[in-house]
Amino acid sequence: MITRDELESTPRDEAPSEATEELQTHPPVLAFRTGTTWLAVDALATLEIAPYPTLSAVPLAPPHVLGITWRRSHATPVLDPARLLDLPPAPPRDPYSRLVVVRALGMQVALAAQQVGGVLEPASAEVDAPTLLRTGLAAELARAEFSGPGGPVTVLDLEGLLRAARIER
């Protein structure tokens, strides 16, 4: 018989990322666009940028869980940051859509993105306190802002994002 306990004994994800330096040191960030909003997360927590695949649906999951895919041999939940943060909705996937695969808190997840802006290293003087995302979870998780090539970029607390995304029993 297959049991949950037996499957749980299989290594799921490895140790949490070591890349969680405080933002005050202005570490490099990976910028991506969801809908019309540019967001960024710790670049050192980013594992890869991947094409947007066909997803397997997750029954009974909240709307911000778009499905799962397989990346690096791990079942990887795909999250819609726009829905999770209550931002203007992201359009359906298009040929330019990508997955930003990240690891934090021992979890590997993918963030759906309409565009990836690459790794940016803003100078300290260019980084301001967040003001653009003013309400709800988005405001809670916004750590900083700076002007990126595509417009203002809000740097998010990735661990907080994943905590908020974790489904509840």
Next chain:
Amino acid sequence: MTHSLVLTRLVDTWLAVDASRVVGIDLPPDGRLVEIHLASALRLHAARQPRRLRLEGPDGPRELVVGDVVQAVEVARDELVPLPELLRPLSWAIGLYRGRQTAWILDVDALTRAPQ
């Protein structure tokens, strides 16, 4: 080491049941048994011509109304993986089967105990 699963498909979603819990497939209906409609339980679209699995649940036998495709497969242990951490609280699944398709391995105990 291999395990046996019974796979079923509800539209685009593949689901799997540990074959050791399956007593029979498409057995003549027994009106005394509690029926559990998998599509309703998981809020998926029902199959047009659903099939039936008779399961041995913790509270006795149950009829699980599943999708229109049912396949019994032998799978290798390394094709069975735990739920990703983010989805671990899912109450209806115990893991995933990664074969030709990805299938959610159902938690038979949890499903058959669900209120009808």
